[in-house]
Amino acid sequence: MGNLDALNAFLRQSPLHQWLGCSIVAQDEAAGSVDVLLPDRPELHRGADSAIAHGGVVAALADIAAHAALHAKVGHGLPTIDMRLDYLRPATLPLTARATVRRNGQNIGCADVEIIDCDGKLSALGRAVFFTRSTPA
C-alpha cells in the first residue's frame, strides 16, 4: 500500500466516511502515521451556537484515523477491539486526527491518535486496539 489515492479509495467505501467527507491528507510511512481531515458541517456540532464538535464525533474520528494508520500498514480492514478517548479541551471544527501505529503484531495492533482543532491545538487523545489478522476476530 502507500499512496493517498489508494488509501482514500478504501476509506470512502464506508457510507459514514462518505457522509462525513473525511479524507487522508498526509501519510508518513516511516513514522507509521496518517493525518485524517474532518471538515466542518453543522450536524457534527455539540451545540447550536458554535462549531465545537460533539464528543461522539471526536471519538468517531479517532476510530477512523487509528484504523487508517493500521490499514496503511497491513493492507486490509481490521475489527476494532477497543478504543479510549481523553478529552483535553473543546475541539472546534474542522479537525485533523494524526494517528500513529504503536504496535503491529501478528494478532494485535495499537495506534495512538492526536486530535488537533482548527487552531492547531491538541484537543483530545485517542488510543485504539485492533485485531490484525485477516481472519475474523
Add this chain to the structure above:
Amino acid sequence: MGNLDALNAFLRQSPLHQWLGCSIVAQDEAAGSVDVLLPDRPELHRGADSAIAHGGVVAALADIAAHAALHAKVGHGLPTIDMRLDYLRPATLPLTARATVRRNGQNIGCADVEIIDCDGKLSALGRAVFFTRSTPA
C-alpha cells in the same frame, strides 16, 4: 428532573442528536439508568452492504447515553473527561444504549453503557467519566 419529555428536550438541543434522531425511550430513576434509541439510517453504516453500525457511531451513541444518564441525575450538561469502548460483536442498527450511573460524586461521575443491537444482543460495552460540577473543567 425526571420525565422523558424534559430529558429529550434537553437532548435535542444538540445538532448532532437532532441529525441522528436519537431519543431517550426509557428511564429507571431507582437504577440511575436511561435507554437511548438510535434509529437506522444509511449514513451510519460501516459498509455499503449491511446495516452494521460503524464503530465510531457506536462510540458516539455510548457518549450520548452515558451523558444522558448523568444529566438525568444532576440536571445540567457535563463535559466528558474520557470514554472507552469495547466492541464485542458487529452491531446491526437500530441500536439501544442502556446507560447506568456508577458514580455521581461531587466532582467526578462515571456511567456504564451496554449497546444492544436490533436482535437484542449485547454488541459493545462503554464506560465514560464526566466532570459533574456545574463549573467548567
Add this chain to the structure above:
Amino acid sequence: MGNLDALNAFLRQSPLHQWLGCSIVAQDEAAGSVDVLLPDRPELHRGADSAIAHGGVVAALADIAAHAALHAKVGHGLPTIDMRLDYLRPATLPLTARATVRRNGQNIGCADVEIIDCDGKLSALGRAVFFTRSTPA
C-alpha cells in the same frame, strides 16, 4: 476446569500471587465469575497511616481477577492485551475482586471487575481484554 483447588493451584504458580497471598474464594460457573480475595499487608498501603490500598495494588488485583475469570473458562493462561481501572473511592484492605467474563471469543476475551473494600463498598471498576487463543499473541 472448575473447582477452586485446581484454580488456586494455577493461580499460585505466579511469584507475585504467592507474595500477595491472594486466592480465589468463590466461583459461579453459570455467571462466569470468580471472587479473588486480597488480604491486608502493610506493604500494599498507599500511605503510612491507614490500610487504604495503593491504586497500583487495586490495578494489579483487577488484572489478577479478570485473568482468573477467563482462565476458569478456557483452561489456560492468557496474555492481557489491555486493562482500565476507574477509581470510585478509597479502598481499605482486605479487598475482594469479583470478575465476570463478558466475552469469551475465539481470539478475544473481556472481563469486568468490581473491587469491593473491607466494608463491602464498591471501590473501583476494572475491565480487561485478553488474547484467548492458546497460541502466543
Add this chain to the structure above:
Amino acid sequence: MGNLDALNAFLRQSPLHQWLGCSIVAQDEAAGSVDVLLPDRPELHRGADSAIAHGGVVAALADIAAHAALHAKVGHGLPTIDMRLDYLRPATLPLTARATVRRNGQNIGCADVEIIDCDGKLSALGRAVFFTRSTPA
C-alpha cells in the same frame, strides 16, 4: 518543586513505593516528564522461570510514574480518577517508566507513560487521569 531529592522524599512516603524500591531517576521539567526506575525482585515476577514482570506490576508502575509526573507540576498528591494500560510485549525487569504530562488543567490532569524493559524496548503504554485540585475528589 523540582529537584529529584524532594520528589523522591515524597515518593517514598508510600509503603508500597518503599517496598518496591522504585525511585525517580530523571526529570525533564520543560517536557513535563519523569523517569521512574523499578528494580528487579523475584516477588514481582509473573512466572517462576523468568524475570518477566507481572502485568499488575506494570500497571502499578504506570500509576506511580504518571502520578509522579503530575505531582512534580502541582506540588501535592492527587487522586487517580482512572488509568489504562496497553501491553505490547513481555517486560523483563528492571523497568523504567517515562511519564509525561499531557494536560494539567484546573481540575483534571492527564499523563502518558511508556514502560521500557531491561533491553530498552517499549513494553507497555499507560495513560492516567487525575483530579488536580488540592481539594478531595
